[in-house]
Amino acid sequence: xxxxWFGLLALFALVACGEPVPRDxxxxxxxxxxxxxxxHSGSGQSISHALEAQLGTVVVDRSVVGAQxxxxxxxxxxxxxxxxxxxxxxxxxxxxxxxxGNDLWLGCGCSKCTxxxxxxxxxxxTQGEIxxxxxxIRAGGAKIAYLGYLRTPGVRSPVEHxxxxxxALEGRIAQMAARDNGVVFLSNADLVPNGDxxxxxxDRIHPSPKGSAAIAARIAQxxx
Numbered sequence: 616x617x618x619x620w621f622g623l624l625a626l627f628a629l630v631a632c633g634e635p636v637p638r639d640x641x642x643x644x645x646x647x648x649x650x651x652x653x654x655h656s657g658s659g660q661s662i663s664h665a666l667e668a669q670l671g672t673v674v675v676d677r678s679v680v681g682a683q684x685x686x687x688x689x690x691x692x693x694x695x696x697x698x699x700x701x702x703x704x705x706x707x708x709x710x711x712x713x714x715x716g717n718d719l720w721l722g723c724g725c726s727k728c729t730x731x732x733x734x735x736x737x738x739x740x741t742q743g744e745i746x747x748x749x750x751x752i753r754a755g756g757a758k759i760a761y762l763g764y765l766r767t768p769g770v771r772s773p774v775e776h777x778x779x780x781x782x783a784l785e786g787r788i789a790q791m792a793a794r795d796n797g798v799v800f801l802s803n804a805d806l807v808p809n810g811d812x813x814x815x816x817x818d819r820i821h822p823s824p825k826g827s828a829a830i831a832a833r834i835a836q837x838x839x
Contacts, residue, residue: 633647633676633677633678633695634675634676635675641673642673642675643672643673643707644666644670644672644673644675644707644708644709644710644711645674645675645676645702645705645709645711645757646662646663646674646676646677646678647698647701647710647711647712648678648682648698648701648712648713648714648762649679649681649682649716649717650678650679650680650681650682650717650821651713651716651762651764651821651830652676652678652711652762653676653678653679653680653682654816654821654827655822655827656676656678658824660824660828661827662711662762662822662827662830662834663711663831664827665824665827665832666711666835669835670838674711677701677703679695679701681696681717681721682695682697682698682701682714682717683696683697683698683714683717683721683722684697684698684699684714684715684744684745685718685731685734685735698748699748699751702748702751704755706756707752707755707756707757708757709757709759710752710757710759710760711762711834712749712752712759712760712762713762713763713764715735715736715745715784716764716774716777716781718731719732719777719780719781719784720777725776725780726776728780732783732784732787735787736784736787736791737787738787740787740788740791740793740794741791745788745791746791749761749791749798753797753798757797758797758798758799759792759797759798760799760801760834760837760838761788761798761799761801762803762830762834763788763801763802763803763804764785765803765807765814765820765821765826766778766803766805766807767807767815767819768807768810769809769810769811770819772820773818774820782804788800789802799837801833801834801837803830806826806829806830807826813825813826814826814829
């Protein structure tokens with residue numbers, strides 16, 4: 616089963632590599648991460664598209680559906696399924712970043728995931744794959760807006776059993792962000808009203824166009 620998922624993710628990477636970075640250097644915002652960001656990219660209704668409209672500027676979206684921090688395969692990982700490989704150094708003002716959910720959902724089935732959670736980010740937010748990537752981006756001068764995941768209050772979701780680990784992950788990321796004035800953690804835990812399905816796509820995991828626009832508005836408020 617695990618081979619099946621990795622094979623499927625490899626296929627995603629081959630057909631959905633992140634957006635190339637323009638060589639003119641005029642783009643100053645980059646997005647990278649998983650399907651929270653990449654959803655609706657093909658229809659122009661993703662978070663990045665909404666953010667472009669709200670800010671009136673270019674957002675280079677390098678995110679890939681299914682991307683993970685701990686993705687093990689080298690070739691498809693280099694095409695964006697390993698989140699750190701999405702990063703391209705440049706004169707970025709802001710990097711919009713998310714991820715970690717697929718590592719818990721696909722990597723350990725949201726069951727006995729403590730060891731994997733520790734590899735992503737330590738309890739105090741100082742060590743792990745996520746803090747290392749954040750430090751690398753910050754060393755290039757960019758500020759970071761790290762996005763939390765949507766919740767489904769009052770509605771059953773296929774990832775509901777991941778809630779405890781997801782909350783722990785975001786708590787640790789929030790601690791990491793609190794140590795650096797150039798890093799902002801944007802929680803989306805309170806975005807969806809109880810029982811409201813309109814912020815999610817039909818899978819009840821990913822954002823609908825409405826949800827994407829609402830998340831983009833939170834990012835735009837921070838950047839402005």
